[in-house]
Amino acid sequence: MASGQEPALVCSNVSRWFGGLHALKGVSVTIGRGDIFGLVGPNGSGKTTLVNAITGFYPPQEGSITFEGRRLNDLKPHHIARCGIARTFQNVALFRGMTVLDNILMGRHIFMNPNPLASLFYWWWAQREEIAHRRKVEEVIDLLQLESVRDEHVDVIPLGLQKRVELARALCAEPRFLVLDEPMAGMNQEEKEYMVRFILDAQEALGLTVLIIEHHMDVVTAICGRILVLNNGAAIAEGPAREAIADPQVVEAYIGKARDVA
Structure with a gap:
């Protein structure tokens, strides 16, 4: 994090066990407000476990996580x-059998307050709320250029578009901190370039702080200012993306130790 920059998220000595597996080992990281921060490491290194700790799916058993000064440890995901x-x-989690528009609308659920009276007096009460939600969804559809597929079922659109729909659904929750778990997984080069562009557009337009898990190092070095590298649940490097990736411990974690030639 740059000197003098206000922190958005602070993880302090975060640890998590699953039975005898020590999935996170005292991981600490500070992500500055407005950053695009990368989280990388080999498969099984603890990246998704850290994200699940941040978002409340598997709270840390030791250490603390604070967002904008508020402790998150004991909060439920919602x-x-x-x-x-x-x-x-990481795996596309859209609602099959529903349209792109309906999936994106689901991102507004945290703002919806079901009320029998509102339903009874729909034209005077609930309609205004529905219009407000749809207006926000239309803004996100325009931002991510999904107009042409808005009425298509998500089952029939390409993977690259499905990933964009999932991004749109997350943006409709009006976050200040956005976590992207391998948003480029399974994409070809053209789809990756589109997704990078839309992530940057969303970050700039909405003033987001972004934490991105990604295996494509070209993407990481292109859009992330700083990264944290995990291996076997522990942090092994942190810093500017190109410098951290070149760290000998990181190289060893990915390709193994060089063998002496007899």
């Missing part, structure tokens, strides 16, 4: 979402 944190998932 309460954390209301604090201003939204996420996408």
